[in-house]
Amino acid sequence: MTFFEIRxxxxxxxxxxxxxxxxxxxxxxxxxxxGYLVVRGATALNWDFFTxxxxxxxxxxxxxxxxxxxxxxxxxxxxxxGVPLGFLGGVYLNEYAGGRMAFIxxxxxxxxxxxxxxxxxxxxxxxxxxxxxxxxxxxxxxxxGVMMIPIAVRSTEEFLHxxxxxxxxxxxxxxxxxxxxxxxIVIPAALKGxxxxxxxxxxxxxxxxxxxxxTAFGNDFWSPGWNQPxxxxxxxxxxxxxxxxxxxxxxxxxxxxxLLMLVLILNVTARLILSRxxxxxxxxx
Amino acid sequence: MATGPIVARSxxxxxxxxxxxxxxxxxxxxxxxYTLTLLAATTIFLITLLVCYELYIQSxxxxxxxxxxxxxxxAWNPITEKFGALPFIYGTVVTSAMALLIAIPQGLGAAIxxxxxxxxxxxxxxxxxIELLAAVPSVIYGLLGIFVLVPVxxxxxxxxxxSSLGFLPIFKGVFYGVSYFSAGVVLSIMIIPFIxxxxxxxxxxxxxxxxxxxxxxxxxxxxxxxRVVVPFALKGITGSIFxxxxxxLGETMAVTMVIGNTPQIKVSLLASGYSIAAIIANEFTExxxxxxxxxxxxxxxxxxxxxxxxxxxxxxxxIATTKQGAQA
Numbered sequence: 001m002t003f004f005e006i007r008x009x010x011x012x013x014x015x016x017x018x019x020x021x022x023x024x025x026x027x028x029x030x031x032x033x034x035g036y037l038v039v040r041g042a043t044a045l046n047w048d049f050f051t052x053x054x055x056x057x058x059x060x061x062x063x064x065x066x067x068x069x070x071x072x073x074x075x076x077x078x079x080x081x082g083v084p085l086g087f088l089g090g091v092y093l094n095e096y097a098g099g100r101m102a103f104i105x106x107x108x109x110x111x112x113x114x115x116x117x118x119x120x121x122x123x124x125x126x127x128x129x130x131x132x133x134x135x136x137x138x139x140x141x142x143x144x145g146v147m148m149i150p151i152a153v154r155s156t157e158e159f160l161h162x163x164x165x166x167x168x169x170x171x172x173x174x175x176x177x178x179x180x181x182x183x184x185i186v187i188p189a190a191l192k193g194x195x196x197x198x199x200x201x202x203x204x205x206x207x208x209x210x211x212x213x214x215t216a217f218g219n220d221f222w223s224p225g226w227n228q229p230x231x232x233x234x235x236x237x238x239x240x241x242x243x244x245x246x247x248x249x250x251x252x253x254x255x256x257x258x259l260l261m262l263v264l265i266l267n268v269t270a271r272l273i274l275s276r277x278x279x280x281x282x283x284x285x
Numbered sequence: 286m287a288t289g290p291i292v293a294r295s296x297x298x299x300x301x302x303x304x305x306x307x308x309x310x311x312x313x314x315x316x317x318x319y320t321l322t323l324l325a326a327t328t329i330f331l332i333t334l335l336v337c338y339e340l341y342i343q344s345x346x347x348x349x350x351x352x353x354x355x356x357x358x359x360a361w362n363p364i365t366e367k368f369g370a371l372p373f374i375y376g377t378v379v380t381s382a383m384a385l386l387i388a389i390p391q392g393l394g395a396a397i398x399x400x401x402x403x404x405x406x407x408x409x410x411x412x413x414x415i416e417l418l419a420a421v422p423s424v425i426y427g428l429l430g431i432f433v434l435v436p437v438x439x440x441x442x443x444x445x446x447x448s449s450l451g452f453l454p455i456f457k458g459v460f461y462g463v464s465y466f467s468a469g470v471v472l473s474i475m476i477i478p479f480i481x482x483x484x485x486x487x488x489x490x491x492x493x494x495x496x497x498x499x500x501x502x503x504x505x506x507x508x509x510x511x512r513v514v515v516p517f518a519l520k521g522i523t524g525s526i527f528x529x530x531x532x533x534l535g536e537t538m539a540v541t542m543v544i545g546n547t548p549q550i551k552v553s554l555l556a557s558g559y560s561i562a563a564i565i566a567n568e569f570t571e572x573x574x575x576x577x578x579x580x581x582x583x584x585x586x587x588x589x590x591x592x593x594x595x596x597x598x599x600x601x602x603x604i605a606t607t608k609q610g611a612q613a
Contacts, residue, residue: 012507016402022394023403026477027414033421033429040432088325096319097326105326108333114596115336115589116535118562122569122585123339149329179318200420207422210537210562214570234424238538241428249432256425267420271413 034260041257044250049258054220060247064255066222070137070230071206074216077141077226078148078205083198085145086152093153094160095182113150120146121211129215135229140216144205151204155197159190196270203266207259209234233259337589344583346575355583361548361564363573368580370587372548376465376558377588380540381533383469383554384476389526391473392480396522399481400488401510412485419478427542430471435462435543438470443555458553463545466554471539476529483528487521487606488514521606527599531592537562561588 048063055062089109093102124143129135163186171181187194216230218239223230233255240252347355351368358369395415399408443460450456460466491514499509515522545557546567561584572578 008505008508012505015507015511016398019394019398019402022391023398023411023415026391026395026418026481027411029474030414030418030421033418033425036429036433037425085325085328088322089329092322092326096322105330108330110596110600111593112329112333112336114531114592116537116562116592118535118537118565119340119585119589120336122565122582123336125569126339126343126582127335146332149332153329177313177315179315182318203420207420207424209422209424210566213566217570234422234538237424237428238542241424241431242542252428256428259422260425263420263422264417267417 034264037253037257037260040253041255041260044254045257046254049251049254053222057245062251064231064233064236064251066219067231067233067236067255068258070216070219070223071232071234073137073223073226073230074140074144074212074232075202075206077138078144079198079202081142081145082148082201082205083152086149086201087156087194089149090153090156090160091182091187094157095178095186109150109153112146113154116210117147117208118210118213121214124211125214132227134227135215135217136227137216137223137230138226140212140230140232141226143211143215144208147205147208147211148201151201152198155201156190156194159193159197160186162193163189192273196273199266199270203263203270206266207234207263209238213238340582340586340589344579344586346579347583348579350576351580355580356587359548359550363568363577366574366576368576370561370580370584372550373559373561373564373584374587375550376468376544376560377534377562379465379554379558380468380472380544380560381530383465384472384533385526385530387470387473388477388480388529392477392525392529393484393522395477395481396484396488397510397515399485401506401514408485412482415478415481418474419482423475423536423538424542426471426475427539430467430539430543434470435467438462438467454552455554458551458555460555461545461557463543463557464555465544465551465558468540468544468558468560469554471543472533472536475536475539476533479529479532480525483525483603484518484522487518487525487603490521490606491517518606520602524599524602524606527595527602531595531599534595535562535588535592537566541566561585 046063048061049065050063050068051065052061052063053066054064089105093105097105120143124139124146128139128142132139167185167189168181171185172178176184212232212235216232216235218235219229219231237252237255237259240248240255243249347368351358355368356370356374358367359371360367360369361372362368399412403411439460439462443456443466446456447460495513495517496509499513500506504512540560541563544560544563546559546563547557548559548564549556551558565581565584565588569578569581572581
């Protein structure tokens with residue numbers, strides 16, 4: 001072997017080792033995050049965390065029960081707003097729209113998807129919070145709901161697109177009208193994908209903090225109804241993490257652990273379902 | 286379904302009959318389903334429009350008061366009502382640039398390994414793990430930033446940097462932990478998954494015969510990857526980087542928690558600074574006075590405009606490469 005061949009081989013091995021190291025390092029970060037949150041968070045977790053309200057500064061103990069309920073309410077409302085709108089929009093894009101109209105709607109959806117979450121928070125503040133003159137669970141739900149729309153549209157459209165046209169044609173050849181074919185044949189065929197897409201969408205906004213700072217705001221007490229400010233888990237983590245109190249830090253870790261587990265479990269479940277899916281478009285979600 | 290001929294025939298009939306047949310057509314479930322989905326799609330379009338409109342209108346006061354000067358002045362004084370965005374723009378740009386500097390080599394390296402080297406099953410599993418990183422909420426990155434990254438930087442990384450590269454102005458000064466540097470590192474970890482995931486897809490879309498042709502000429506696998514596959518996919522890779530950049534620019538919580546929140550411009554990366562998203566997060570709820578609020582909304586408008594442009598470019602680049610791959 002000549003010198004050049006040896007050098008070529010050596011560079012080949014070296015570079016691929018380096019890229020392998022890059023991969024290991026990147027994947028390793030996930031394990032580090034997971035491990036660290038389990039160690040710090042799971043040990044800080046206790047029953048009080050889920051059942052008690054925060055206690056005043058200086059006292060130890062207490063929990064984040066109101067933030068867990070608050071997050072649940074905000075996310076419920078967000079799903080109620082974002083998923084149906086996004087789903088119907090996705091059906092329109094794939095089943096009805098054509099040409100310029102489809103381009104415009106798709107473009108608007110992509111644009112909305114790229115808007116930084118804090119900007120969505122500001123817009124919802126000016127539209128909902130400011131006219132009502134108070135922060136509320138409702139406005140938090142609207143903010144996260146708007147954030148859920150683009151991914152709901154995208155995943156609905158992609159999974160409907162993956163349903164073969166022959167199935168539509170077969171349904172219509174048997175006498176089904178277009179909407180009947182869509183509702184009874186096309187959507188059920190894509191349903192698994194659409195549901196997992198919704199799970200991923202939900203997981204994404206479950207951890208959102210920035211838009212809730214000026215909409216749901218925060219609250220150390222229970223927030224009945226939809227018209228009062230409410231605590232949410234992500235905002236509590238933020239406020240507790242930047243506070244100077246050790247006991248609050250401990251609770252921030254506990255809340256971080258709960259939030260991370262929720263998000264990761266949703267993600268892993270959705271992706272496991274998808275990997276066994278029938279009509280799975282590549283890179284749909 | 287049978288309405289077609291009726292409508293056609295009705296052209297010759299009186300307006301009343303035509304109206305009735307139109308109604309009958311519009312009241313079918315088919316038309317209702319169409320209208321419902323069209324309505325949803327239009328609503329989405331209007332929401333997007335409303336976001337742009339609100340930002341533009343609500344920032345009018347600040348735009349009229351300060352003009353373009355807003356972007357180039359440093360003062361940020363709520364009491365004298367003098368507002369300039371430069372320290373925040375600077376902080377956003379510096380931290381994002383630093384994040385890219387770390388994330389591009391590491392992310393591209395990982396994407397190359399996953400697309401060119403790893404066996405498909407291993408590649409899929411590792412990609413799955415890396416994509417999960419993108420799902421970790423940003424407030425958790427901030428939490429880890431404050432309590433893990435900052436102490437590590439303070440005890441190990443910064444002393445090493447200062448003893449070796451301390452002569453550079455960017456590494457001068459005292460390190461208090463919260464800084465551009467910490468924010469840049471946190472951001473880099475947050476954007477790597479986007480670079481890896483999209484770049485890997487783009488690399489996989491490069492046609493096999495490109496690789497075979499190169500190998501047939503005697504090139505090693507690395508030479509093939511670096512001189513044939515990567516250049517072929519370059520547009521898409523650039524697109525993935527832009528996508529990551531847009532994320533970094535708009536990222537709020539993690540940056541707010543580690544950048545230090547000091548409205549100043551410092552050459553040293555070890556100094557504390559501020560970013561556009563961070564100042565909005567910190568001051569928006571406390572902003573007293575219309576001009577103050579309006580100035581913060583103008584910052585949001587700036588952020589929106591920049592991410593809009595960068596996302597648009599990213600999309601064009603990624604579409605261009607995947608099409609190229611499909612044609613070749």
